[in-house]
Amino acid sequence: MTETNRIEYKTQLTKDLDLEKEVVAFLNYREGGVIYIGIDKTGKVSEISDADGDMLKIKDRIKHNIAPSAMGLFDVVVEDRDGKDIIKIIVASGSEKPYFKKKYGMTEKGCFIRIGTAAEPMPQQMIDKLFSTRTRNSIGKIKAHRQDLTFEQLSIYYQAKKKSLNKQFKKNLELMTEEGKLNYAAYLLADENNVSIKVAKYKGKSRVDLIENNEYGYCSLIKATKSVLDKVDLENRTATKITSKEREEQRLWSDIALREGIINAFVHNDYTREIPPKFEIFSDRIEITSAGSLPEGLSREEFFDGFSIPRNKELMRIFKDLELVEQLGSGIPRILEHYEKECFHFSENFLRMVFPSVEEVTPQVTEQVTEQVTEQVTEQVTEQVTEQVWKLMTVINDEICSASQIMKMLSIKHRPTFLYNYLHPALEQGVIEMTIPDKPQSSKQQYRLTPLGKSLLK
Template sequence: MENEIIESQHTELKRELTDKLERIVIAFLNSKDGGIIYLGIDDDGSVIGVENPDKVQLQIADRLKNNIRGETLGLFDIVLEKCDGKNVVKVIVSSGTEKPYYLKEKGMTSEGCFIRNGSRVENMTSAMIEKAFARRTRNTLSVMKSPRQDLKFEQLQIYYQTHGKKLNDQFASSLNFLTEDGEYNLNAFLFADNNDITIKIAKFAGTDKTQLIENEEYGFCSIIKACKDVLDKLNVENRTLARVTYPFRQEQRLIDSDSLREAVINAFVHNDYSDLMSPAFYIFSDRLEIVSYGGLIDGMSKEELVSGCSRPRNREIMRIFKDVDLVEQLGTGMNKMMKAYTPDIFTVSPNFFHTVFAYKSLETKNVPNVLNVPNSDKSNVPNDEISERQKLILSLLKNDGNLTLAQIAKECDVSEKTIKRDIAELKSLEFISREGSTRGKWVVLDKWLK
């Protein structure tokens, strides 16, 4: 950690794990923005370190799961970091959607409910508790019955096994796939092999929706598989632009790859599935649009979103996506996107969340061009009667006359057929000649230099 860490509204420092952990976590869960707890750092910022950090992380996870009421699944993340060469445990807590959260042993009372006030943890008043409870979202995926009960989860089992984890016979309960009546809920429906959720990717020839050239449907399977399928498709569409200007080769993806991945995953994780609506993806000639449903979660602003504040709409989806390594630490995805783009790529309305990636183009202003050197140094300037690609071919052959057509084609980012045609033209212009037969080599003649 490069910067000095101090306690604040969103940061708590603890020398060691104490019995106050749950109170601090509850205060962050009940707050607007969540927060971070550092274990192994004293109040004054001195790094003490944590002994046996693996054991401490397990203790934290167990205590937060069993001692706090209000579902915390997917709302906290526990990671190990190094600070001044010492182990520090970092607990990232998101603001929850089932406020008020409270201590199991104290119940939903002033003694069990806490809130953050500056760097202090304070008891919530009865009025605060009643107000928070009145605003609690009732229509969550966990309480909504699945439209189908004949669900299978072989794909989910495989994804967990692939990541070194195993789902036991009680996985439906531990993943919050059941209603209070023991029936499958919408969470289960989304992750089942045989659901009715469809994801559409539409591709258009121009910059509007007048000429549809491709319309593909994904889904009808676990949303993990659907998400991976969509990522694969959009990665293919995210072409690499290339320009060769001797001796430099520029490459540029249409869309920043990390940002594209994060935006697609966010669309799946934060979409409002309560009406069985799913994300949609639109490919145009100049941009990619991603549309998810539900807008921002109640009480969250666009400014808070782009700053990295994490408030997952669907905590169960977030938790499972994290289990299979589709999601990293809470809030890190948005930070990655804001390094490559500005908040202008997002448009928020009450019912929709749009992300628009305008395609990038190759920048040339910072790329040296040796074909435009001063007149005083023209010893290596190719003749102007041939193309830029042919000049590059001459430069390549001048350095290595044994290059094959395939090797030259790769360097020039064109087909072997194109290179064969260029070679024939250069030979007819007497810019190159061939020495030897099959095992011979190309020789660049002096004529190509001015």
């Protein structure tokens, strides 16, 4: 394979190698690109003595030497080529062009663009034009309307991946505006917010007969994502077809495509419109809808080919840190391994993915599955329920209680502790439910045990 407009080869990472120039050129290029370290111009593979050390150096150089911040816009991974380790740097096209080397600023010495197989200086006229149209209305630049945010949930998720958040994590993860205020990305990732994430389930093929309306919002977007993934996985039952020769089993939807579709909707949703992603389960399909159509400058063919222009680079970075996202641009090609391009529907304001089920999910089947799932879930939840959730279930028992009443019965005064350790886990595990599910923040909201919760207590 030779160098192309999207592929650059470098033999070794040295101090003399102007890596920043190559990265800047791809950030400014509408399709992004890939830089390989360990391959020369002829395509011959050379040995890299310290791949891990070089990867750290690469990340450090991109982080500190390029502006605007490229965090969330690049990946650095090791690949095996001819039995030797090489380094692959995946660079997405950025939405805050022009990108430049900090040392030289927005000048022809600092800005570069990919032309053919080379990184060329960007003309000053192009620099000025790009800067005048730079995207400023992003979740990283919008000040959160609340500044008293806490991030206990985010910290726990990082700890689970054996990573820690230090005192500077808000700045390091770009959760602050240039003025030092928490931004909208921070608001989305905080323990409490007002973002409603719903998973609706309908009896038939239309939205006429709603049978479930599950609420997983008002918490860290990471927690909401995991809750939606768990709920959809529970709904994705195994369909069985018995033939004369064998018993064939297949899940209603591809696990891989569902996961990629859900995460894609969370990461690339246009939250500046204050419209969250939506997930709907019908008898013959699942629909995943996110706000915002294709990013400017990205065609449909480029979208399907895996070219990436992350709409929310702050979210992309954190989802990658927590291993919810793999390599940049890998999601859509992975979905296309299981579903056709016709499953994607583009409009001026939305992107919808429609995944058909392998067989009709009739009301009768739904009831049978519910019985089976209840038995399975009862066993699983019994093992997973924490001591706090058991206490909450015990004090509610056969009563219908408000949050303040439950807190009083549990002798808890710190509301965040109650929400994070008691109420939210109980709702997620389906042992309690809201009396007004369509209005989670209603002042008249109360809670009661579900049939599953009652069976657990028995």
